Amino acid sequence: MVRQFASAVLCLYMSAAPPLFAAGAPPEPAVSANPNLSVIARAPDFALRDTKGSTVRLSDYRGRVVLLAFVFTTCPGVCPLISRQMSALQAGLKEAGLFGRQANLVSVTVDPETDTAKVLAEYAQKFGADPAGWRFLRETPAKTQPVLKAYDEWTKLLPKGELDHPARVYLIDQKGNIREIYSLAFFNEKQALIDIRTVLAESAPQ
C-alpha cells in the first residue's frame, strides 16, 4: 500500500479537487499602501543621554511616532546604510510637515565605549541629522545594557574584532506600542514613511 502512497493521495484528491482558478493583482511591489501594523508589544521606556548630555526618555515622545534604531559608528555593514535611509526618511518627514512635531527619529549606539558623545555627534552630522527631530543617544555601558536587553538586543564581539548585533529598527506609536520591527538589511524608507503616516492617521481627527 505504501508504495502507492503518491498515486493514492493524488487519486483521492482529484475526486475532491476544486475548479482551477487563478486571480488577483498585487499592488506595486516593494511597498504596501495598507500595512498591517498590529500592536507587537509595549515599547520599554528608557532614559539615555543625547550627544549634548541631555537626558532623553522614550516616554518624552508620547503622542508622537518614533522610529528607533540601534546602531554603532564603526559598523561596516548595514548601519551606515540604515543611517542614510533614515536621513532620506528625515527629508520625507520634513516634506510632509511631520518631522519633529509628529514623528521623530532616535538612534541609540550599542557600542558606547567606542561611540563617545563626540564620535556620535560627528556621526550624526555626517548623516545630516537635524536634532529638531533626530537624536543620537548614548550612555555608559552599564546603563545601556538594560535598554538593549529590554529590546532583545545584544552585542557580541566576533573573532575578527567586529561587533555583531541584531539588525532591527522599531516603529513606536503615539501610545508607546511597538507597531513594526524592520530588518536593517531590508529597510525601505518609503515603506517606513507610509507606516508612520498610517499610525498617525489612527489618531487624526475624523
Place this chain on the structure above:
Amino acid sequence: MKPKFRQLPTRMLLVCALAAAFPASQLTAETCISPYIKSLSKPETVMYLWALPATPSQGEDFLAVIDVNLASATYGKILKKIPVGSKGNEAHHIGYTDDRTKLWAASLNSDRFFIFDVATDPMSPKLIKVIDNVPKITGLSGPHTPYAIPGRILVSMASGPDGTGPGGLAEFTNDGRFIASHAATNHPYETVIKPEFNRMITSAWFPQKTWMLPFDKWDPSTWSNPNTLLVWDLKERKIVQTLVASDAVMLAARWMLKPGAKYGYNISSAGNSIWMFKMEDDGNFSYKKAADTGPNCSPADLRQSPDDKFLYVSCFVGSEIQAWDISDPEQIKLHDTIQGVVQPNMMHVTYDGRRLYFTNSAISSIDYSPRYSMQLVQIGRDGRMKLDPNFKIDFAKAPDGPARPHDMLLN
C-alpha cells in the same frame, strides 16, 4: 548643504543593503532559512535535531544535539538529548529567530511550541518556554514551520482550532507572546518570503485531523484547496493571488536566493512533480509544472544550492534523493540521484553547498519503515552526490529506544 547620500537613489541603497545581507555573490549562503536570519559563514559545528520516540507512549519528544564538527573526536555522535517534558507532541519542524539566539520547535499533534535558548551555550540548548493552548490563543491548529521575521516568528498553521478547515499564519514575538493570526484559504505548510518584493508565499497540505488518522482513513474531500499556493502582500498580511496547480499537496517551496530573483519552485507530493512560480513584470505571478519527479517519488522535501544552480528533492516513497540542474530555470533537468536510501524526508544543505544531511521520518501516520537514521551526502562542485559512508546515526537502534528523526538546523 544637502549631504551627497541624499541623492543616492533608493534602489542603489537597496542593492547595497542586499549586498550586505548576501555577501560573496551568494556563492555561500545557508539555504532554506528565512532571509532575516543571519546566515552561517563557516562550517557547521553542531546540529539540532527535533525528534520523537518511535512509539509516542515510550517517551518525550526531544531536541538532540549532534556533533558535526569534522575536527571533533565525537563527530557524528549525539552529544545530548533534551526532553521537552511531555509525550505525543509529534515533533516536526524547527526554526531560528531572526537573531539566531532562540530555536522554536513546533509540534504537529499537541500544537505546543517549545522555545530553546541556543545562544548562551550552543552545545547545550536550554528549554526556556513552552506555549500551550495554541488553538485557543491563535484560533489555529497544526503548527508546521516556524519562520523568522524581524523580532517575530510566523508559523504556518494547517487548520482551524478543532483540527479541521482552512488554517492560517500565527505571529508571535521571539519570546512567545502572541501578536495576531492571519487567515488562509488552504492548509499552510511552509512560508517563504522575498522581502525586496514585499511578497510571501505559503504552500499547502492538509488539516491536522488528517495526519492524526492512519493513512487509510485519510479523506481528501475534507481538505481545502491543497492544490494551491498563496501569494501574500507581506506588509499587509493579505492574500493577493492564489496560484492553482493541477497537482496537490504542495509541500516545500523555495525562492531563488539571488537578490532580485523573481522565481522559485515547490514540490507536489501527490502529483510527483516540481512547480515553478514566477513574479512577472506586472507583479502577478505565473505558475506552471517544471518537471515530473517520477511516478513513485512522493516528494517530501525540497532544498537548494547556495548558487541557485541545483535543487534537491527527497523521494519519500521512491527511496532516492534527486539533484535537479536548474541553471536554465525554465528547463530544469534531472542531474543525479542517490538510490536505496529508505524513506528519505527532511534535508539540510550546508552554507557552502557541499554537504546535505537527511533524516527519514515524515510523520508517525505515514512512516513505512522503522529503519530510522540520519545520513550525509557529499556534493561535488559539479552537483554530483555521493553518500558518505562515514556518517550515519542509527535511530532504530538507539540505546534509549528507537526514535523518529525529523527536522534539522545547523550552527
